[in-house]
Amino acid sequence: MKAVCWHGVEDMRVDRVPDPEIINPRDAIVRITSTAICGSDLHLYGGKVPTMKKGDIMGHEFMGVVEEVGRGVSNLKAGDRVVVPFGIACGNCWYCRHDLWSLCDNSNPNAAMLEGIAGYGGSALFGYSHMYGGYAGGQAEYVRVPFADVGPLKVDQGIDDDKLLFLTDILPTGYQAAEQCGIRPGDTVAVWGCGPVGQFAIQSALLLGAERVIAIDRFPDRIAMARDVSGAEVINYETDTDDLVETLKQKTGGRGPDHVIDAVGMEAHGHDVLSQLEKGKQYLKLQLDRATALRQAIQACGKGGTVSIPGVYAGFIDKFPMGQAFGKGLTFKMGQTNTQKYLRPLYEHIVRGDIDPSRIITHRCALDDAPGMYKTFQEKQDDCIKVVLKP
Ligand SMILES: [Zn+2]
Numbered sequence: 001m002k003a004v005c006w007h008g009v010e011d012m013r014v015d016r017v018p019d020p021e022i023i024n025p026r027d028a029i030v031r032i033t034s035t036a037i038c039g040s041d042l043h044l045y046g047g048k049v050p051t052m053k054k055g056d057i058m059g060h061e062f063m064g065v066v067e068e069v070g071r072g073v074s075n076l077k078a079g080d081r082v083v084v085p086f087g088i089a090c091g092n093c094w095y096c097r098h099d100l101w102s103l104c105d106n107s108n109p110n111a112a113m114l115e116g117i118a119g120y121g122g123s124a125l126f127g128y129s130h131m132y133g134g135y136a137g138g139q140a141e142y143v144r145v146p147f148a149d150v151g152p153l154k155v156d157q158g159i160d161d162d163k164l165l166f167l168t169d170i171l172p173t174g175y176q177a178a179e180q181c182g183i184r185p186g187d188t189v190a191v192w193g194c195g196p197v198g199q200f201a202i203q204s205a206l207l208l209g210a211e212r213v214i215a216i217d218r219f220p221d222r223i224a225m226a227r228d229v230s231g232a233e234v235i236n237y238e239t240d241t242d243d244l245v246e247t248l249k250q251k252t253g254g255r256g257p258d259h260v261i262d263a264v265g266m267e268a269h270g271h272d273v274l275s276q277l278e279k280g281k282q283y284l285k286l287q288l289d290r291a292t293a294l295r296q297a298i299q300a301c302g303k304g305g306t307v308s309i310p311g312v313y314a315g316f317i318d319k320f321p322m323g324q325a326f327g328k329g330l331t332f333k334m335g336q337t338n339t340q341k342y343l344r345p346l347y348e349h350i351v352r353g354d355i356d357p358s359r360i361i362t363h364r365c366a367l368d369d370a371p372g373m374y375k376t377f378q379e380k381q382d383d384c385i386k387v388v389l390k391p
Pocket residue numbers: 038039040060061086169170
């Protein structure tokens with residue numbers, strides 16, 4: 001089959017590789033009908049994630065049709081259309097049974113490798129390095145799905161792939177970010193980053209009853225989408241303000257937003273001295289994360305508010321305003337998404353027409369075009385926000 005394979009820093013290739021096969025009784029083989037490139041794939045593309053090997057198959061956002069199931073899978077059969085969550089989870093461990101699927105203790109055969117590098121053992125992810133399990137991803141014609149009896153959601157034939165595909169990651173990720181704010185009627189939520197997760201965090205916050213969402217970015221196309229598609233008030237932090245934290249306070253009666261969402265993560269962009277310092281430290285490998293967005297979010301957040309972090313962080317952060325967070329009585333919520341928990345409720349929102357996730361797609365192309373699209377997406381050329389590949 002054809003698959004998008006990692007060959008090194010900024011070197012993706014479409015290779016011919018062997019078709020996947022059932023290995024365990026709880027496996028399914030899925031023929032991919034749609035797959036997407038995720039912002040977090042760019043960390044792999046840029047060589048930021050250790051334990052990648054030449055030839056690793058990329059992709060953790062995919063859906064398709066079941067071709068074959070192992071003898072332990074009784075809820076799916078060949079021909080079923082399924083959406084597959086990006087995190088792999090067993091469904092039986094303490095974490096899975098408590099709906100904390102992203103913390104599954106059984107799915108990652110290389111958990112010890114992750115523990116050695118990151119200090120904790122975590123669940124596996126599709127197509128996301130060997131420390132996250134070394135599972136082949138879904139930017140391919142076929143994929144092996146482990147724990148297929150508990151992960152994939154069976155979906156109706158009548159709804160377009162483009163509307164359902166983002167159930168695999170970015171829609172639940174944006175939704176979880178908004179849900180964990182504990183939004184009350186009348187609340188204002190500020191969202192840093194208008195990439196795909198930011199867009200769905202905005203839409204979810206409004207769905208959950210926020211009165212206002214203020215979105216922050218610097219790219220005009222993303223800001224326009226946040227305003228016109230997702231329904232946020234917007235701030236371009238490069239052209240609309242000299243002091244973002246102060247502007248946010250002014251817009252919220254001096255109190256600051258009730259909740260803040262950092263949908264930027266570890267590769268934040270910024271102009272201040274601290275941002276430049278962090279860039280240097282990151283270059284010298286003294287610090288993994290650049291935390292400009294997170295710092296601003298903590299500083300802007302109103303007293304008693306929630307700091308929700310769907311953006312990915314990987315290491316230690318210096319100059320973290322802990323005193324301010326403590327003094328304002330902030331609540332922090334973060335982590336990988338418990339996708340399995342949100343699949344069905346969000347699917348029902350899509351069926352009812354409450355959310356149309358396909359509106360964020362800017363590029364559709366064939367699997368063969370993936371290497372070029374990685375570059376376009378990385379460099380944010382051509383107003384690229386979300387790429388869908390059709391094998
Ligand atoms: Zn993703």
